[in-house]
Amino acid sequence: MFSHLRKPNFEHFQQTLFNKTSDYIPLIELGIHPDMRKAIMGKSVTSVKDEIAFMRSLGYDFIKVQPGIHLETNRSIAKNANVAADRSWSSEHDGVVTDWESFEKYQWAKISDLEYSRMEKAGKLIPDDMGIIGQYGDIYTTVWEMMGFENFSMKMYEDPELISAMFDKIGGLVFSMFETMASMDFVKVLWYSDDIAYSSGLMVSPDFIRENLFPYLKRIGELAKKSNIPFIYHSDGVLYDVMPELINDIGITSLHPVEPLSMDMAELKDRVGDKLCLCGGIDVDQLCRATSDEIRDLTRKFIEIAKGKGGWCAGSSNSIPEYVKPENYLAMIETVLKEGQW
Amino acid sequence: MPILESIKHCVVQGHIDATSKFPKNMEGQEGVRELTKQAITDGVAVEDILMKGLIPAMTIVGQRYEKNEIFVPEMLFSAKAMKSGLELIKPFLLEGSDLILGKVIIGTVQGDLHDIGKNLVCMMLEGAGFEIVDLGINIPAPKFLEAAKNNPEAIIGMSALLTVTMKNMKGVIELLRVNELDNKVFIGGAPVTPAFAEEIGAEGYAKNANQAVREAKRLLDIKA
Numbered sequence: 001m002f003s004h005l006r007k008p009n010f011e012h013f014q015q016t017l018f019n020k021t022s023d024y025i026p027l028i029e030l031g032i033h034p035d036m037r038k039a040i041m042g043k044s045v046t047s048v049k050d051e052i053a054f055m056r057s058l059g060y061d062f063i064k065v066q067p068g069i070h071l072e073t074n075r076s077i078a079k080n081a082n083v084a085a086d087r088s089w090s091s092e093h094d095g096v097v098t099d100w101e102s103f104e105k106y107q108w109a110k111i112s113d114l115e116y117s118r119m120e121k122a123g124k125l126i127p128d129d130m131g132i133i134g135q136y137g138d139i140y141t142t143v144w145e146m147m148g149f150e151n152f153s154m155k156m157y158e159d160p161e162l163i164s165a166m167f168d169k170i171g172g173l174v175f176s177m178f179e180t181m182a183s184m185d186f187v188k189v190l191w192y193s194d195d196i197a198y199s200s201g202l203m204v205s206p207d208f209i210r211e212n213l214f215p216y217l218k219r220i221g222e223l224a225k226k227s228n229i230p231f232i233y234h235s236d237g238v239l240y241d242v243m244p245e246l247i248n249d250i251g252i253t254s255l256h257p258v259e260p261l262s263m264d265m266a267e268l269k270d271r272v273g274d275k276l277c278l279c280g281g282i283d284v285d286q287l288c289r290a291t292s293d294e295i296r297d298l299t300r301k302f303i304e305i306a307k308g309k310g311g312w313c314a315g316s317s318n319s320i321p322e323y324v325k326p327e328n329y330l331a332m333i334e335t336v337l338k339e340g341q342w
Numbered sequence: 343m344p345i346l347e348s349i350k351h352c353v354v355q356g357h358i359d360a361t362s363k364f365p366k367n368m369e370g371q372e373g374v375r376e377l378t379k380q381a382i383t384d385g386v387a388v389e390d391i392l393m394k395g396l397i398p399a400m401t402i403v404g405q406r407y408e409k410n411e412i413f414v415p416e417m418l419f420s421a422k423a424m425k426s427g428l429e430l431i432k433p434f435l436l437e438g439s440d441l442i443l444g445k446v447i448i449g450t451v452q453g454d455l456h457d458i459g460k461n462l463v464c465m466m467l468e469g470a471g472f473e474i475v476d477l478g479i480n481i482p483a484p485k486f487l488e489a490a491k492n493n494p495e496a497i498i499g500m501s502a503l504l505t506v507t508m509k510n511m512k513g514v515i516e517l518l519r520v521n522e523l524d525n526k527v528f529i530g531g532a533p534v535t536p537a538f539a540e541e542i543g544a545e546g547y548a549k550n551a552n553q554a555v556r557e558a559k560r561l562l563d564i565k566a
Contacts, residue, residue, distance in 0.1 A: 149458050153415035157364040199532060200550050201410040236532075241410065261535070285533050288505045323506040 001040070001057040001330075005337040010131035013061035013313070014188060017230035017254045019277040022310035025303060025340030027060050027333060028279045030135075030193060030234055030256060031319035039326045048121045056130065059337045064133040064191065065122045067177045068115030095148035100162060108169055111176045116184075123186035134181030137193035137234065139171045140213045146170075156208065163212065171216040182223040190224045190231050191256075192217060197237025199262040206241045214245060221251035230254055232279065236318065238262045240271075247275050256280045259317045266305050269312075279313040282332055287316055287324045292331040299335040308342050345386060346395045349377045349427060353399030354406075356419025358426050364419050378427040388431040389441055392471070396424050396431075400469030404552030414458065417551075421465035428468065442473050444562040445496035447489045447525070449477030451510040456503035459531060462551040463499060470555045483514045490518055490525045497561050499554065500544075502531040512542040519543070526561045530554060 006024075016022040037045040037054055045054045051063050097103050122132050143166045144152040155162050181187045196202060196209055217233070224231035232254040233246060239255070240263070246252050255272075257280030258265055265281045272278075281302055287295060299314070306312035314336040320329055343351065352358075352374045355365055359373035372380075374396075381391050403420040406412045412420075435441060446467050450460050457479045464474050475489055475496065490498060498518075502508035511529050518525060528546030529539050530553075539547035546561050548554035559565075 149414075150418060153418045156415050157366070157419070200408075202413060204413045204415055261532070285505045285535075321504075321506070 002059045002333060002337055003057050005334070006059045008056060008059075008061040008127075008129040010061045010129060010188065014131065014230055016310055016313060017189060017232065017277050017279075019253060019275070019311050023342060025306055025310070025336050026313050027058070027336060028256065028313035028315040029060070029320060030064075030191075030280075030315075033320060033322040035322035036320050036324065036326060036329065040330070048118060048125050051122075052125060052127070052130065056127075058333055061129075062131050062133050062189070063122060063126065064135045065119045066134075066136050067119060067181070068117075069109055069113065069173070069177075095146050095151055097146045097166065098148065098151050099159075103162060103165060109173060111173060114173070114177060114180070116180060119181070119184065119187075123184060126186060131188040132186050133189040133191050133232075134178070134184070134187040135191035135193065136174055136177045136181075137191075139167065139174050139216055140194050140196055140209070142170045143167055153204075156204070167212045167216075171213075175216055175219055178220045178223055182227050182229075188229050190220060190229060191234065192220055192232070193234035193256075195234075195236045196242075197235055197239055197262070199237055199259065201238050202241055203237075209242055210245060214242075214250060217246075217250045217252075221249075224253075225251055230277075232256055236262065243272060247272065253277060254279055254313070256313075257315070257317045257319075259283075265302060265312075269305055273309070273311055277311045277313065280315045280317050281312075282314065282316050284316050284318045284321070284324065287320070287328045287332065290328065292325075292327050295328045295331045296335045299332050300339065303336065303340045306340075314340060345377060345381045345384065346390060348372075349374055349381065349391065349395035350399040350402075352377060353396060353420055353423045353427070354402050356416055356423050358419070358423045362419075362423075373426070374423040375426040375430070378430045382430065382434070388434040391427065391431050392435070392441055396427050397469065397471050400424050400466060401555075403469070404466055404555060408550060408552045414462065417462060417465075421462070421469065424469045425465070441471060443471040443564055444558070445473045445475065445493055446499055446558055447475045447477065447486070447493055447496045448499040448501075449481035449486060449489075450479040450501045450503075451507055451514065452480055452482045453510060454502045454504065454507035455479045456501070456531075459503075459551070460499075460501040463501070463530065463548070463554040466551040466555050467499075467558055470559075472555075472558060483510070483517045486514045487517050487521060487523070490523045491521075494523070494525065497526045497528065497558060499548075499558070500527065500529045502529075502534065505533045508533055508538065511544065515543050528554070528557045528561060 013026045016026050041054055055063050097106050126132055221231055230253040233252040234256040236259055254277040258278055260283045357368045357373040359375040362373055363369050407417050448464055450457050464476050468474050500511050515527055526545040529544045530548040536547045546557040548557045
């Protein structure tokens with residue numbers, strides 16, 4: 001596809017994530033839907049080998065791998081005439097853990113249930129010029145999804161011990177994943193994703209986030225620092241209220257996905273561009289609805305922000321769902337590969 | 343503190359009743375439920391409880407939310423507190439009373455089961471004095487049409503979380519207009535923008551629950 005335009009250079013990608021000097025813009029994406037991969041490759045991308053070939057052909061320097069785990073929340077399926085795939089949603093009222101009784105009865109996954117075979121396989125197959133990102137997250141999201149958002153909101157004040165116990169359970173499991181991933185010498189970047197904000201502000205108070213979630217992120221940040229590898233944090237929404245902690249206490253090196261409705265890339269670059277590499281930013285809505293020429297123009301605007309300075313990995317403002325126009329996704333990538341250098 | 347001021351204070355603070363643990367510094371104190379009962383017993387006009395207690399309180403709550411002084415959980419407590427008072431005075435409010443600002447049909451469009459935002463909008467609209475017809479989540483266009491036929495005076499609010507589901511808003515508006523219904527429509531949700539609202543022919547757009555109240559008032563030509 002685009003391998004003639006750029007060969008992978010994982011070291012360069014890593015340096016960009018560290019916000020160190022770079023001379024071109026690397027690509028990044030948190031997720032690319034299986035249907036999109038199939039549409040582009042003409043076949044399903046399932047094995048680690050397929051994944052490496054797919055990412056390499058599009059110009060990415062990495063593959064991203066997660067440990068295997070399943071935590072039951074309370075999800076429903078919605079059918080949508082606009083897309084082939086059905087979508088599952090978490091209940092915002094009822095959860096699977098709503099009180100101490102259901103907490104005690106719940107069959108919690110154990111650290112020994114975590115599964116790393118795909119990750120180990122990736123470690124063996126990854127070529128020298130590419131690297132592996134170890135990614136997981138959702139401590140906060142899993143807690144509220146398991147409890148239902150309204151019940152979670154009430155219990156924050158009515159039963160803070162239950163909330164604390166939930167964070168201990170989920171946080172302990174997720175931290176263990178990062179501990180294991182950081183110990184694998186082929187994992188060269190850690191990526192934690194957990195949405196804590198809307199486009200108008202944080203979902204819950206900054207104090208709650210600081211007390212309940214950030215201690216885990218701080219420990220993950222210490223793992224990354226000890227291994228001298230970049231630490232990317234993903235959250236939708238406006239994050240200015242907790243930006244100092246993310247940078248100074250937790251030690252993230254890179255921030256994803258910089259949604260345009262929430263934070264303006266140029267403004268964010270001015271405010272924290274000397275401390276963070278910014279990742280993403282290209283509006284998923286535009287990738288769905290604009291023309292390919294409009295996407296090329298939009299991508300050029302972002303390239304101008306980073307040109308000569310670096311500190312930006314190009315990608316969508318969230319991920320690439322199946323309903324993005326494939327030609328727009330490819331137009332974004334091609335523009336970065338052809339014009340994102342200096 | 344006069345009783346209406348106390349009701350207002352409790353709604354702003356999100357203190358539902360004496361058993362409520364929120365906020366911590368009001369634990370054990372009477373809340374909106376007890377104070378509203380007391381006010382009714384004392385012969386305070388229910389109109390005053392609504393207009394001088396509950397509604398102005400929710401206006402303050404909305405402003406605090408917009409300024410990021412409080413967040414969704416605290417707003418939920420306030421909404422529940424307001425509702426506990428509203429339920430007590432509802433039997434005394436006459437149908438068609440001019441205290442009801444107007445009617446809003448509201449729902450999350452087909453394919454979309456997200457409703458934290460939609461519910462907050464319902465709570466804020468109710469708190470501002472609107473009557474709500476909450477269709478719920480994952481609502482196909484014909485259901486919006488049916489509700490509009492049954493409530494020709496109502497405006498319609500639609501919500502969506504995703505780019506792919508927000509496209510369904512256009513279908514609802516088209517169906518309404520094909521059926522010659524002129525209910526005004528306003529929309530909101532994470533991916534929705536004023537430009538998109540204009541593009542699909544929606545008369546209004548709201549970025550958050552507090553803006554939804556302002557927008558509903560604007561569409562119904564109600565002075566703030």
